[in-house]
Amino acid sequence: MTKIWNAGGFVDNDPWVIETDEIKAGEGARAIVGLDAFLELVEHSNESGFGVLVGPADDVTRLGPHLDRIALVAIAFPAFNDGRGFSHATLLRQRLGYQGEVRAVGDVLIDPIPLMLRTGFSSFAVSNPTALARLAENRLPGIAQRYQPTVVASAVAGGFSWRRIGGTGA
Numbered sequence: 001m002t003k004i005w006n007a008g009g010f011v012d013n014d015p016w017v018i019e020t021d022e023i024k025a026g027e028g029a030r031a032i033v034g035l036d037a038f039l040e041l042v043e044h045s046n047e048s049g050f051g052v053l054v055g056p057a058d059d060v061t062r063l064g065p066h067l068d069r070i071a072l073v074a075i076a077f078p079a080f081n082d083g084r085g086f087s088h089a090t091l092l093r094q095r096l097g098y099q100g101e102v103r104a105v106g107d108v109l110i111d112p113i114p115l116m117l118r119t120g121f122s123s124f125a126v127s128n129p130t131a132l133a134r135l136a137e138n139r140l141p142g143i144a145q146r147y148q149p150t151v152v153a154s155a156v157a158g159g160f161s162w163r164r165i166g167g168t169g170a
Contacts, residue, residue: 002127004103005135007117016051016072018105032074035062042066053105056084060091067098075121077106086119093120110134111141 004011017025018032025031032051033041035058041050048069054060055076063070073092075085085104092098103123104116110131113124126132134140 002125003132004123005126006123009138010135011123016074016103018053018074030071032072038063038066038070042069054085054088056082058088060088061096063092063098064096067096067100070098070100072101072103073098074103074105074125077104077108080107080109080112086116089116089120114140 004014004016015028015030016032017023017029019025030049030051032053034053035055038050038052039062041047049071050066050069051072051074052063052070053074053076054063056078060073063073075088077085089102092102101123102121103125104113104121105125107128108124108126108131109128113131113135116124126135
């Protein structure tokens, strides 16, 4: 069972459905379509509020001219060891200035969620039993040291260890 989680907790009645040949968004649901299908749709439509699925090998910058028509970008993580989705989220937020929802889908585990939040993800489609249990208990793993600047500003006073003055950082 897949549940949608964001920083506010689990989301009830999420309307988004990733469309495939076997699964179509029904009445009251909103479709998430692949990047190429989306680009074809916007070429022949004036609609907005689209959901787009970006795969690891997709060029997320192709969305740039159409960001005002996108309500949700779902970034696929087909395997836990494929980190290209982190780069996609960062590009969307920092370079392209996308302000809408960015959702991690696929193999979403508990340990990378804090890092995903820092790179600009705002929601997660979670099916891993351990991740679901930990999120239900509001037990996200912590990040003790932050070495890179990110999309979401650090809440920890002092910032980056190498920039500290008079502290214990290097």
